[in-house]
Amino acid sequence: MTNVLRPHAEDQYAEELAILAKDDDRPRPPGWHLSPWAVTTYVLGDGERITPKYIGPRRVVEVAVATLATDRALLLLGVPGTAKTWLSEHLAAAVSGDSTLLVQGTAGTAEEAIRYGWNYARLLAEGPSREALTPSPVMRAMASGAVARIEELTRMPSDVQDALITVLSEKTLPIPELNEEVQAVPGFNVIATANDRDRGVNELSSALRRRFNTVVLPLPAGADEEVEIVARRVAQLSAALRLPETATGLEEIRRVVTVFRELRSGVTEDGRTKVKSPSGTLSTAEAISVLTGGVALAAHFGDGVLRPADVAAGIVGAVVQDPVSDTVVWREYLETVVREREGWRDFYRACRDER
Template sequence: MQADVIRAPVEARCQEELQRLQAWDTYPKPAGWNLSPRAVEKFILGDADLNIKPKYIGDRDRIQVAIATLASDRALLLVGEPGTAKSWVSEHLSAAICNDSKLTIQGTAGTTEDQIKYSWNYALLMAEGPSDRSLVPSPILTAMREGRIARFEEITRCVAEVQDALISILSEKAIAIPELERIEYAKRGFNIIATANTRDRGVNEMSSALKRRFNFVELPVLSDLQQEMAVVRQRTQEMLAEHELQTDISNELVETLVTVFQELRQGQTLDGEQKVKTPSTVMSTAEAVSVLFGGCLLATHFGEGVVNGQHVMRLLVGAIAKEDKSDLEALTEYLETVAKKRDGRVWKELYETHRWLKSL
C-alpha cells in the first residue's frame, strides 16, 4: 500500500513497531485497547531497546496525561500553536490505541451536525426509507459502534452549534437516531481526540459546557535547538527530494535560521542574557521549514544553487510580516541589537539585508 499512495496511515507505516510492542506488552490494557498505556507511551516517545522510533520529541509528562485521559471516559483536547504536532500526535495515539487513525472529522466553518452524528444515502433513503443500509454513520458513530478512537481536527473552526452537538455524545456516550427509533451506545474503548489551534481560534470559542468534557493537553513549540535543527533540515530535504531538487544547505545556515526563529519566538537570546521583542505572527517549526525551502527554491532557480542568508532573509520577511507589517519592527530591532553583534557569514548576510527592509 505504501508504495502506491502519497501518505499511508500510521497503522500501516508503523505496522512492525506496533506488532513488536504487542509482543512485548504484558501490562493490563483498558477495555478496547490494543496496547497498554505504557506500551502506547513507548510507541509515541520511542524506546531504544525495542527499536521504536520516537514520534514525538518533547515533555513525557504531557504525553502521559494524554494517554491517561484516553484511558478514562473523558475526551482529550490537544491544543497548541500551529505547527506543534497536535494532529501528528492525535494520529499516532489513535493508531497505537485502536489500530485505526482514519476515523477523522476535519473541522471547518462548513462542518455540519450530520458530519458529527450521521447522515443518509439519499437515494437509498428515498427508495427504502430509513434503514441501517441508508444510514451513513459519521466517524464518531463508527468509533462508538466499534469501541475505537475518533479524531476531530480543528474543532474550534466549527460553529458553536455544531461543536455543542458533541456535548451530549461526550456526556451520555450515546447518539439517538430517531429515524430508526433507537439509541446507539458507545462500546468501551470509545473516546475522542480533538485538536485546536490556540493562535487562530477559528469561528467560535468552545462553550464552557463543551470544554468541561475535555482534558486539555498543550503541546508547546520545540525549544531545543538541536532537535529543531534536525527537524527543519530533515523536512526541507524531504521536500526538496519530492520536487527533485538538489540544493546545498550549510549547517551554519540551518543553525542561524533556527536560532533566529527560537530567539524571536521565545523573546530572548538563547543564552538568556538579552530580551528581544516577539512578533505577533506564528514562528513555528513549520514556518522555519517553509522559509528554508523557499530560500532553496530562490537559490536554485534564481541563484547559484547554494542557499545563503540573503535568500533566506527575503522569505523570512514575508514569514514575519504575513499577518501584520508592524512585526517587521521586531525583526529590525532584533537585527540591530542581536544579529549585528554576532560573528559568522550568515549573520552578516542577514544584517546587511536589513537596510533593504527599511524601504518596504
Template sequence: MTLSKSASTENHLRLHAEQQFAHELEALSQVDERQKPPNWKLSPWAVKLYLLGGTLDDGTEITAKYIGKERLIEIAIATLATDRALLLYGIPGTAKSWVSEHLAAAICGTSTLLVQGTAGTDESALRYGWNYARLLAEGPSPAALVESPMIDAMRTGRIARIEEMTRIPSEVQDALITILSEKSLPVPELNSEIQAVKGFNVIATANNRDKGVNELSSALMRRFNTVVLPVPDSFDDEIQIVQSRADQLGRALELPAEKPALEEIRRVVTIFRELRNGVTEDGKTKLKSPSATLSTAEAISVVSNGMAMSAYYGDGELKAGDMISGLTGAIVKDPVQDQLVWQEYLQTVVKERDDWKDLYRASRDFSG
C-alpha cells in the first residue's frame, strides 16, 4: 500500500483519513503478515490496531481513532469481512461517521466512495444515472451511464459509505436491497448487470434523534449487522477524546493558541455529562436536561471555538470567557425551554462551585 501526502494537500482544510494518517497505514502494511480477506489492504488485526491505537515493534506510534469499547470495533471489522453490510447506529455525535471513514481507509485505502443521505437523495446516488446529452444523441449505452460511488465500489471490490441513511426516503433506501442481497445491480436499459467484486461491502450510518427520520424497512435491516456506538461511558475517556480531537483541529486550523488546558476540558465535559445524565457527578443534585444531545462532538466544538476566541481575542490561553459563547450555543437550542435549563444549572451548580466562579461571572457578562 503506497499512500503519500502530496504537496497539493498542504492547504486543504481537512484531509481524508487515508491522507492524514498515510504514514500509519504504510507502517502497518509493512509489518502486517496476517491473513487478509480478499482485496483488503490490511488484515483485521491491523485494521483494529489502526482504529484503537498502539505501538508497533519498530516504535511507530499508531494513534487511537476511536476510544471506547474494543469489542464494538472487533464486531464492526468482522462484519465487513462477511457478506453482511455494517450499520453504525446511535445518537448524533458518537463518532459514527469518523469510525466509518477510518474503517474504509484502513480496509480499502479510500474513504471517498461516499453517498451523503438527505431528503433529496434519489436512486441515482445509490445506483446510476445518465448523461442525458449522450443518452439523447446515442441512446442507452455504457458511455452514457453515470456510475454512482456504489457501482465504483462494486467494480473494484472496495467499501462504499452511506451517511445518514435514515435521511434518505424509504423508497430510495429499498434500492439497496438487491445490491446487498444479490451483490449485483441490474441495468435493464442495457440488458446487463454489474456484479460486485470480492471485497465489496457497505458501511452505513444512522442516528435515532433527528426529526423527520425515515425508518429502515425490516427487509433492509436484515441485510445489515447493526453496531450501536454509545456516548463514552467513562469520564476520563470522554476527556481524552475531546483533548485529542481539539488538539488535532487546532493544528489543522493553525490556531495561534496554546493547547487547551486539561482543567478547562474537564469543565466542559463535566457540564455536558451532568446535563446529559440529569444529575451532578456526585449524585447529590438532580438536574433538568436540555433538548440538545450534548454529544462528545459538540464538546469538541465548544473547546475548538474557545481556542479560536482565545487566539484572536484573548491572550492565547483558553479561559472561561472564551468558552461561554460556545457552551451556551451548544446547550440552548430551544430559546425558551433550554434557556431555563441552562440558567437553573448556572445558579444551582456553577455558582456554588468555588473553582467555577470565573465561569459563572463569564456567563453573567455574556448574558448581560
C-alpha cells in the first residue's frame, strides 16, 4: 500500500485491527470481525497500542456501535466537518473488515446505486440473468454480511432514498426481472451520513427515518480538543502526502482553531466581544485543510517553519465565501479582535496583507 495516496482504513490500520482481534474475547454479533467493545476501542484508542481515530464523546461512539449490533441502520448526522464520513469508514472497517462498499449520494444518484444495474451488452445478448446483473454496493454488502456506507443520504432524490425501505425493513432486495431476491446474511447493516445543513433538500420520509437510529455528531466541545484533532490530522495528512518535514508549532494551529471557533460561534472565547459570523461553516475539517496547505507552503516556499503568512491565505479563502458580505465580516473581525489581541501582531499583519 506504499504507493497508494490514501489507503482504506482496514489497510492502513491492519496491524491495530489484528491486535484487537487477537485479544478480543468478548461476545461478537454474528458476522462481526470484532466485538462491540473492541470496535469502540479501535475508534477511540486505548492510550497504548491503539491510536484514536475519532476524538469526541465516548457515549456517541458506543451508541453508534450498539445500533449496528441491532436490526436498525445507523444515521450519522451533523454539521459539515464533524467527521461523519471518517467515523463511518472506521466503523465499517472494524465491524466487517471492508469500508469500500460505498454509495456517494448526489442529486444525480440513480436507484441502481442502491439496488442493481445491468451489463447491457450481456443483457441484450443473453437476456436477463445473474451474470448480466451488476450488483450495487448495498447488494454486495447484503450477500457478504458486511456494512454498506451511504454518504450524504439527504442529497439523493427521495424516490432513490425509498429504495432502501425494503432493504432495511425486510432485509431483502427483490429482483423481479429474475423472479429472485437477495437476502441479507448476518453482519449486514447500513451506515448513512447526512449534513444537517441540508435540511429541506431531500428530507427523509417518515417510513425511512424509522429504519434509522440517528446519532448526532457534535462539534468539538473545547478549543483544546479541537486543537488536538487538527494537529493529529495535519500530521497524518502531511505524512501521507510526503510533505517535507516542517516545524508545525501548536501556536499557529491554536490561532487558526481560535479564529474558526470565534467566527463560528459569534463571540470571542473570553465571551466579551460579539462578532459577526460569515456565510461558510468554518468546520474542523476546513481548519485541517488550511493548516495542511500552510505546511506545504512552509515546506516548499518558506524556511520549513509554519508561520502566520503560510496560513493567512487559506484562512481568508475559507472565511470569505461571499465576496461582499463575508469580506465585511472578516475585516471587522481583524480590526476589532485580532489587531487588539496580545501576541497576535504578526498574524494580524499576515491576514491583513492577504485580504
